Amino acid sequence: MEHYPKSIQELIRNLAKLPGVGEKTAERLAMHILRRPVKEAEMLADSIRMVKQKVQLCQQCFGLSDGPQCHVCMNSGRDSSVVCVVEQPADMIAIEKSGAFSGLYHILGGTLAPMEGVGPEDLRIRELFERIERDGVQELILATGTSVEGESTAAYLVRELSARPVRLTRIASGVPVGGDLKYVDKMTLKCALDGRHAL
């Protein structure tokens, strides 16, 4: 890398911090940026700065947003009586992409992990409880992951919320659609069998 001018070395070093980008790829990206018009490079640089300046968490659901409220919370066409609880903003986006949900979201910001010192007060659980009360939420879909941490976080919420007049549901676990049974792990197959339904 020392064969490049200093400014290119600097760019390669910064690009190589991106996930999945090694030094070779960073070199290739840097050479591409050098070849392209100044305009295009400036658009890229500006959009990196902008995203850090503009993106904040929605005050209601804690999803990614350009303003105080995200476009899902601001959409009056969404069913505000159903709230889907997820771990991270990326989970909300995955569900939005599916187009299968028309309610609102609540992003916890992680999962309970006592071994790593993450307790209920580190997640947005207090805000969730307040929201259920304030907005008259009728159903809470627990869509945390199916990892041990995701399951135990869901179990914690069930325990804490069982006394409240809100319906609690959990997303189904089972064989992925289009999935081949022989490639599905044992736990998933067990879930798929336990969760079987009549035809």
Added chain:
Amino acid sequence: MEHYPKSIQELIRNLAKLPGVGEKTAERLAMHILRRPVKEAEMLADSIRMVKQKVQLCQQCFGLSDGPQCHVCMNSGRDSSVVCVVEQPADMIAIEKSGAFSGLYHILGGTLAPMEGVGPEDLRIRELFERIERDGVQELILATGTSVEGESTAAYLVRELSARPVRLTRIASGVPVGGDLKYVDKMTLKCALDGRHAL
């Protein structure tokens, strides 16, 4: 992508213009940038801007440089009587990385391609001729690629320079070191046989 806030969409669009980066990868990179400290994102944005502001072509060899002359041309320890002629700045860097050359370079900026309207006046051939005259170059190593265009550009230079008192050489073609003969193409094998040397 429309599920992201506008500023993230903009970043994803700009990242997806990079070579080998599709929309999925661009999403992943954007989410990484969002998660990292502002400082790190700004360093990346700044280095993109800087590279476009600072990098210029060396006035002597037309290699990449942060100033009017590149660090190879400015290095008085290099042998200025031997000049290696390459197509692009990246070729110069590849040879520098090998550590096998201690002379200077001349970057043509491409190859002759009459079908695409690239003639001698579009490359830095006039500058090369002037340089040979001015700097008393004794050997010119023609290291253009071994593609049809690279070969014909080398042949053109040989024709034009044959009357001048400069030694012309061409880099050797043959089997790559560590290469398995059965994976080497026919033309390369022919070159390796034609270029055989006594032991």
